[in-house]
Amino acid sequence: MNFEHSEDRRMLADSLNRFIAEQYAFDTRDRIAKSPEGFSADIWRQFAELGVIGALFGEADGGFGGGGFDIAVVFEALGRGLVVEPLLGAVMAGEAISAAGNETQKALLAEIIGGTTIATLAHDEAGSHYELARVETRAARSADGWVLDGAKVVVQQGAQADLFVVSARTAGAVDDEAGISLFLVPAKTAGLAARDCPAIDGGRVAELRFDKLALGADALLGTEGQAHATLERAIGRGVLALCAEALGAMEAAKTETLEYLRTRKQFGMLIGSFQALQHRMADLLLEIEQARSAVINAAAAIDADRVTRERALSAAKFSIGRIGSLVAEESIQLHGGIGMTWELPLAHYAKRLVMIDHQLGDEDHHLQRYIALGKEVH
Structure with a gap:
């Protein structure tokens, strides 16, 4: 290929x-x-x-x-x-x-x-623990459509978005794959409240609450109760996007760290000439290349069959979580105390890398998921 x-x-x-x-x-x-x-x-x-x-x-x-x-x-x-x-x-x-x-x-x-509508996915809930099928928000049929009740958390740009794709349970138990439906919810719909707050790594997130929110029949996206596969595809693309974003952040952190090692002097010598620091930097470069390979593999598999696609995505997210944390820690340690200062971009790259691990499933979640998907193959 x-x-x-x-x-x-x-x-x-x-x-x-x-x-x-x-x-x-x-x-x-x-x-x-x-x-x-x-x-x-x-x-x-x-x-x-x-x-x-x-x-x-x-x-x-x-x-x-x-x-x-x-x-x-x-x-x-x-x-x-x-x-x-x-x-x-x-x-x-x-x-x-x-x-x-x-x-x-x-x-x-x-x-x-065209950039005239900001749309976002509202799926995560307080007790979901990254489990895709765990949906407590409920949608019940009404005379002329649907009524939504429930809450979503950590919705990206939730208070600024114009349109939400919202997951809600229309049948089944709280963690059943069957019975999940998707709905298009305009931000100005009566019964929708957003509590906005800053994200730790920049930007804004919001908690959304649906209180007897009435929707027309045309708000249902796809077939009632059959949205799990659609969610998996949509979130899979989000996982790939986050992995690639982390790779870019790693590259930027690496470049800044190399520049610092080449210019910072200690005891009259450039610290980049110290063999111990050279070894640590070489290990970091190899790890970043491994992360790049994982992203390439996930990108190549995005339109493959379900198990191949999801295993490649979980493998990439696991690798990015582990390597991203390593890059954040090593880059700051190689900078010393200045690496923690708010004014230096490096600290913000480190925060973003750590937080990417917690979006759409962390390292532990995706390792377990990768293993479980492997059992489906055999």
């Missing part, structure tokens, strides 16, 4: 990396991440104009990419710049709409790709 990027992907990567370097310097990113909105509407509009959002979607949906390597190229660049704009939500919500939506619902993809 040829893992070389196409000319279009190379051009996209070059233009996106250049845009981030010129328009998204660390002080700009820091200001955006700490803002009340948690992202920049102007940067979001420019991402749409550059085709960055469109690269995450296939041609049938109005985009020009949508493959695993398209997602990886975009999010690796975003990771290098610590970008906080809501592209992860666009990937997951967009995939759910693309996979399960009717023609009317799929028309919303044009607004997402």
Whole structure:
């Protein structure tokens, strides 16, 4: 299999990396991440104009990419710049709409790709512990549609989004795969409340509460009670995006650490000349290349059969969790005390790497999942 990027992907990567370097310097990113909105509407509009959002979607949906390597190229660049704009939500919500939506619902993809609608997935709940099928939020049929009750947690840009793809149980026990349905919920729907808060690594998240929220029959996305497979596909693309983002953050942390070792002097010598530090840096470089291989493998498998796809994704997320924590720790230790200072970008890369491990399933969860999926093969 040829893992070389196409000319279009190379051009996209070059233009996106250049845009981030010129328009998204660390002080700009820091200001955006700490803002009340948690992202920049102007940067979001420019991402749409550059085709960055469109690269995450296939041609049938109005985009020009949508493959695993398209997602990886975009999010690796975003990771290098610590970008906080809501592209992860666009990937997951967009995939759910693309996979399960009717023609009317799929028309919303044009607004997402054009940057006029911010969409995100609202699936995680307080007691879910990363288990995909554990859904307590309930949806009951009404005379003219549905009524939702429940809550979702850590919803990316939950207070700023225009549209939510919400999972709710329409039948079955709380952890049954069957009986989960998806609904399109506009942010201004009566009965929806969002409690906004800053995320520890920048940007904003929210807790959503649904209190007898009434929806029309046309809000149901796909077939009632059959949304588990759609969720798995959508979240799988989110896992790939996070792994690629982590790889970009690792590369940036590595570059900063190498530069520090080449310029910092101690006892009249460059600390990069100390053999013990050289060995630690060499080990780190090898680990980052292993992470890159895991991301490539996951990107190549994104459209494969379910077990192959999910095993590759869980293997990548496990590797990224382990290696990301190692890169965060080693980079800060090789910098010394200055590595912990708020003003240095390195501390923010380290925080992001640690938090990526906790999004969409941590290292332990994906190791167990990888083992369980292997048993399905045999």
